[in-house]
Amino acid sequence: MITNEEINTFIDKIPPAPKALQATIMFLNNGELAKASQIAETDLALKAYLKNIVNKPIYGFKNEVSEISQIFGILGVSSSQQTVYNYMMTLLSPKKWELFKLRESTFHELQAKLSRRWKQILNHLHIEDIEIESAITLLPASIIVSEALFSEKKEDVDLLRSVNDLDLNTILSRLCGVDLFDICEKISLKWEMPKNIITIVQASSGFKPSKAEDLNLLGKWMHLLLFYELSQPMFIEAGLNDFIDFQVDYVSDIYDEFATLMEVI
Numbered sequence: 001m002i003t004n005e006e007i008n009t010f011i012d013k014i015p016p017a018p019k020a021l022q023a024t025i026m027f028l029n030n031g032e033l034a035k036a037s038q039i040a041e042t043d044l045a046l047k048a049y050l051k052n053i054v055n056k057p058i059y060g061f062k063n064e065v066s067e068i069s070q071i072f073g074i075l076g077v078s079s080s081q082q083t084v085y086n087y088m089m090t091l092l093s094p095k096k097w098e099l100f101k102l103r104e105s106t107f108h109e110l111q112a113k114l115s116r117r118w119k120q121i122l123n124h125l126h127i128e129d130i131e132i133e134s135a136i137t138l139l140p141a142s143i144i145v146s147e148a149l150f151s152e153k154k155e156d157v158d159l160l161r162s163v164n165d166l167d168l169n170t171i172l173s174r175l176c177g178v179d180l181f182d183i184c185e186k187i188s189l190k191w192e193m194p195k196n197i198i199t200i201v202q203a204s205s206g207f208k209p210s211k212a213e214d215l216n217l218l219g220k221w222m223h224l225l226l227f228y229e230l231s232q233p234m235f236i237e238a239g240l241n242d243f244i245d246f247q248v249d250y251v252s253d254i255y256d257e258f259a260t261l262m263e264v265i
Contacts, residue, residue, distance in 0.1 A: 007176060010148050011186050021046060021088065028072075028081045029130075036080065037069040049087045053108060058116050078130040079119055085137040085191075086111045093144050098151040100143070101238045110240070111140050113229050117262075121221050124261055132218065135188075135197045139226060142183040143240065149176050168242040169205075180243055181205040206247030220251045224258045 020043040027036035040046055047068055054071050055064050065071055072080045093107060118136040122128070146168075150157050153175050160171050173179045178186075184201045196215055202208040203219020204226060210216040223244075230241045251258070 004177065006152075007145075007149065007178060007183075007186070010145050011183075011190055021084065025081065025084055028077055028084065031077050033072045033077060033080065034069065037067075037072045040068045040072070040084075046084070046087055049090060049108075050083060053083060053086070053112050056109070056112050058112055078128070078133040079115070081130060082115055082119075082134045082137055085134055086115065086140065089137070089141045089144055094147060094151075097147060098154060099147055099157065100240060102240075106234060106238060107140065107143075110143075110229065110235065111137075113232075114139060114225065117225055117229070118222070121225065121261065125218075125221070127218075131194055131197055132200065135193070135200055136222070136225075138184040138187055138197075138201055139180075141187045142180050143243075145183050145187070146172055146180060146243075167245050168239075169245065179205070181208070206245065206250045209250065217254070220254050221258065223247065224251050224255070228258075228262060 020039055023039045024036050024043070024046070027033075027039065040050070050068060050071050051064075051066055054074070055061065061074075065074065075083060089111075090104075090108070093104070097103075114136050119133060122133055149172065150168075156175060157171055160166055160174070166174075169179045181202050181204065185198045188197050188201065196212075199210045199212065199215045200218045200222060203210045203216050204222035205219075206223050210219060223246075227244045227246045229235065230244050235241055248255070
């Protein structure tokens with residue numbers, strides 16, 4: 001079994017961001033898009049990432065958006081911050097994925113789809129909160145950490161999967177003493193996100209509902225979104241759909257509303 005200390009070591013590898021990135025986030029936190037874009041322009045890797053993400057079909061722009069000031073202006077403060085968080089995780093992502101059949105482009109696609117649709121869900125619910133919007137970045141972050149943990153125990157993972165029909169979240173819990181959503185919590189603490197983000201993410205597991213009705217509702221929407229996205233063919237092929245055990249009873253009260261929203265976005 002992987003100890004809690006070993007897990008914390010993996011979490012600690014999540015960058016402190018380079019100075020330019022730290023400054024970009026600071027200005028975004030203050031709502032200063034112009035200053036944030038000026039700093040981001042100096043980081044060529046960040047600039048390339050932002051251009052790649054924003055020009056994906058899911059964003060629906062007919063013409064290529066290339067200037068950082070344009071990108072931040074289009075995304076707004078909260079979505080820009082969320083996208084920079086996503087970029088921070090790419091600094092930690094493996095050069096070669098061992099357990100999941102992922103490529104850099106596939107992982108970026110997952111980040112973009114989750115971010116875009118979570119934003120649309122929050123718009124639907126009339127919620128404007130920069131921290132809640134950034135909460136969705138925790139799932140791709142935890143997948144990177146899970147890949148690192150599983151790679152350390154690949155033979156054990158393969159054995160458990162061959163002997164028992166276990167989902168990856170259960171295997172992660174057995175081998176490491178934490179599940180995907182516990183890892184999200186650890187990352188949120190490192191990023192100093194507020195406690196309500198932890199509550200939402202844990203509720204999104206479908207097994208740890210919150211007594212706070214408003215946060216539990218967001219957990220339900222996030223649970224449905226995770227299941228919806230990870231059930232797409234490219235992510236089934238990558239093996240990511242084995243992470244989410246769909247809890248239909250937990251989300252039955254909003255399922256039809258969610259399905260209708262997905263049809264129009």
